[in-house]
Amino acid sequence: MYDFVTCPDRRNASAYKYINMIKKNPDVPEEIIPLSVADMEFKNAPEIVDGLKDYIGKTVLGYTAPTDGFLNAVVDWQKRRHNYAIEKEWISLSDGVVPALCDLIRATTKEGEGVIILTPVYYPFKKSIEMNGRKVMDVGLVTDGKRYSIDFNALEKAASDKNTKLILFCNPHNPVGRVWTKEELLKVYEICVANDVFIVDDEIHNDLIMPGYEHTVMAKVAPDAGKHMAVCVAPSKTFNLAAMQTSMVIIEDPEVRKAFDKERYKGYRDAPNPLGMEACRLAYTHCEKWLDECIEVIHGNAVFLEEFMKKHFPEVVVYPMEGTYLMWCDFNAWGMAHKELEKFMTGEALLFLDEGYWFGTGGAGFERFNLACPRYIIEEALNRLLKVRHC
Ligand SMILES: Cc1ncc(COP(=O)(O)O)c(C=O)c1O
Known part of the structure; x- marks a missing residue:
């Protein structure tokens, strides 16, 4: 215990x-x-605390590239906990999911283009869009007073606007607590793909699923779904490691990955935190x-x-x-x-x-x-x- x-x-x-x-x-x-x-x-x-002490005792904290041990741990975790098969090459690192959202917004849209959010939603979503000079396309979630759901008609309307290029999707959803069903995710995916809207799937909470609910990584809803999205994951919520500033963005499409990495490099943010990678490896391997x-x-x-x-x-x-x-x-x-x-x-x-x-x-x-x-x-x-x- x-x-x-x-x-x-x-x-x-x-x-x-x-x-x-x-x-x-x-x-x-x-x-x-x-x-x-x-x-x-x-x-x-304790496995993280003791493991980090041990790591610090043995390592030199100079600039460090992503280690194989870390990347393998990320791949194994996604497979084991989410049945989500990814390649190491698809993983880009970010110092946070919110910085990644900003980089992805700039990588996949131009100034003034529309980005959909489903509100109420984690407030940096809107701010990231605004701060990067894009247009917020606010699609309200609906509630019957017991549970929230997605207004698919409103989503379709926003997605079919020719100026709309991206959706920031929260899965599971902060703050309304929904773990979207596979059917709901498939509908969102189909609407976005039909309208050429790229998907940023923020899955930072995806390990925290309550008994009786089943989470689906959006990239799994259709055979090629992963090619139309960037999936953001992290150990930060799951294992309380936010200060370690280590998040992963999984991007199958090499062009989008290149564009994302380019945005990151613009700030010269390409040297990951070795303690963060090790904490993540320890968490995914032992915790x-x-x-x-x-x-x-x-x-x-x-x-x-x-x-x-x-x-x-x-x-x-x-x-x-x-x-x-x-x-x-x-x-x-x-x-x-x-x-x-x-x-x-x-x-x-x-x-x-x-x-x-x-x-x-x-x-x-x-x-x-x-x-x-x-x-x-x-x-x-x-x-x-x-x-x-x-x-
Ligand atoms: C949906 C969502 N995305 C991102 C974050 C924050 O991510 P980070 O601290 O890695 O930037 C949070 C934190 O509450 C969140 O709820």
């Missing part, structure tokens, strides 16, 4: 989760709980059991939150977290404007959450809870809500 009970003290350890919260709210009290930025409040797997236990803990937290809300706040809609560790909850029944809700959460409940309105269209009045932490933190967070709301 691994330790998913100890909560490391990251408040004074330059954790972005705390730094960002204090930057936004300089006066927040010491006891505030941040369930915000998508990283974990768990210790890293499958850690991950399985971690998913159990996160799933337990999700069930706890769902039951708590059902009992104490039945008016709050809790969307099923099929994947990721991020739970999407609709507080609109409380009748607060989104800024008022934000103020209530931070100022009265002493919880710092990712605010729904940050995620774009359809997000106002929602809160995103990060459940990758020991259970007692979730209990404390929810009890705070109960205390200030029901007193």
Whole structure:
């Protein structure tokens, strides 16, 4: 059994989760709980920590090219966990998935061309498009109040616009928690291919699938699907290695791969982080059991939150977290404007959450809870809500 009970003290350890919260709210009290930025409040797997110590003892940290051990570990992981067969040559490295999204946008579109996103969605999607001078094509997801789905008519309309060249697709979807079914993915793929829209498939959360759900890498939905997309994967969410700045972009089409690498090289960002590659190799080779236990803990937290809300706040809609560790909850029944809700959460409940309105269209009045932490933190967070709301 691994330790998913100890909560490391990251408040004074330059954790972005705390730094960002204090930057936004300089006066927040010491006891505030941040369930915000998508990283974990768990210790890293001992196999990674010990393996890195051993590696540092033996290696020289000069410029390092991708090692065969690392590349083989990536190939094996994709095959073993996702039944996704890739070639080593298809793998490009990036210091993050978001930087990769920016490079891919520039590699596959021209200024002013349209890029589709399905909102609400992880907010850097929109920002990456805007910062690179492309046009955001906002296609809203639809909800029946229980589960989100894709508005295929709206998607088709946006894709058939002659100016549209790309879609940034989130699979599984942050923040709505959907693990898209094979049928849904096939429809998205078919619409995009029919309209010559290249697909960037952000699969950063694809190892974090809750019991009862099955994830499909989009490149597997049809025999040649991989040729029409770039698939972004990483150990950063799965094993809490974001600071290692090591992500992989799998691109089958050699022309697109060349264009992507060219964009990366424009910033001279071609020397990968050896510690990141080694951490990734260790994770993919030795930490499958850690991950399985971690998913159990996160799933337990999700069930706890769902039951708590059902009992104490039945008016709050809790969307099923099929994947990721991020739970999407609709507080609109409380009748607060989104800024008022934000103020209530931070100022009265002493919880710092990712605010729904940050995620774009359809997000106002929602809160995103990060459940990758020991259970007692979730209990404390929810009890705070109960205390200030029901007193
Ligand atoms: C869908 C999605 N893509 C990318 C990222 C961040 O990727 P990176 O830190 O590798 O840039 C996140 C982080 O929450 C995410 O949810």
